[in-house]
Amino acid sequence: MPVVTNGKLIYTAHPEREYEHGVHSKYVEEELNTDTIELNGGILVRLIAISSDPYMRYRMRDKSIPMFAPALTIGEPMDNFAVGQVVRSEDPNFTVGDYAAGFFEFANYSVYPGKSSHAFKFCFKVPKVPGLPLSSYTGTFGLAGKTAYTGWHLWGKEKAKTSKTLFVSGAGGALGLFLLEYVRIVSPHLKIIATAGTAEKLELCKKAGADVVFNYKEVDLEKALAEHGPIDIYWDNTAGPILDAALANINFFGLIIACGAVSEINHDPSAYVKYFGKIFQHCVTVHGFIFRFGPDAVRASEEFNKEVPPLVAAGKITILEDRFQGLKEAGRALESVHSGKNLGKAVVIVGEEEV
């Protein structure tokens, strides 16, 4: 049947603070004729899985505000890192049935590249690896895994040779858990201190290789870190008060790998940093980075493709997904990474792997 019901998540308004589905996005259904929709030299993709990531909140802003990630367009479908299957193709690089990882719409069917074109748009063929869900291209083999690997390779690996302690915030999330497991393998001598916001996540952190875990909501983190520090390397997924506690305990010539600032994303006025002076006082190096921005990050992401798949196959890196079923649940998936409700990679499962 060429006419299908096409569910979509439409962006409807810019949030001032927290994103709320129903206020800032809505689910709609339209009919789509898969045989006749214009491809304009592109492909028609049937969505299998699409990622929910904290950075999507940065995209919820007026287009006039410049930022590293493209702004969403009010009235248009939201889009993000995803995996799907080609159902029609006018692009010689793709044939019907191919699996593709790319930047697709939150829609059962969408045309790539389609009418919206922005810097994040990409699409390439991916293999179906026996025993692994295709959704892992949005997590372990996607943004979360590749970002953790990139930051560690570019800065952590070298500094780890002369370090004793690593502190990781946001450690119970998709990126944090990958990092813990990976560092445990490549730098086993490090004492890993991890923080997350629930007991369940702290258990996961321990299982992934953390030696010491704290719930940042329940302890005085600055004091807790003082008992286990000083910190030689701080992997920062949160910024805000946790960065402050890390700065209070950073060692001389320490390193901060600035990966994310989830505590600031929603413009929480209490998420400010007090101890900025520690950076010069303790001769600290801070490296910020963004996934695949710049040639070094691109190279590291390619190294990942050689090193990580065998670690996953050997069970040394775990795929843990928090699966939201269907596009009607996509709004809840996007909310979950800010409320801390996701346990593992938050991903929306939209379609069967094979039909």
Ligand SMILES: NC(=O)c1ccc[n+]([C@@H]2O[C@H](COP(=O)([O-])OP(=O)(O)OC[C@H]3O[C@@H](n4cnc5c(N)ncnc54)[C@H](OP(=O)(O)O)[C@@H]3O)[C@@H](O)[C@H]2O)c1
């Ligand atoms: N630099 C890059 O290119 C890049 C790429 C991908 C991701 N990132 C960043 O890396 C970080 C982790 O991403 P992820 O994919 O692994 O997300 P995730 O951890 O799976 O989900 C985000 C987690 O952040 C925690 N969180 C939310 N609000 C918080 C707050 N106010 N203070 C402290 N923790 C809070 C929650 O866990 P708790 O229960 O622990 O609160 C939540 O589960 C994010 O900051 C993200 O933006 C950066």
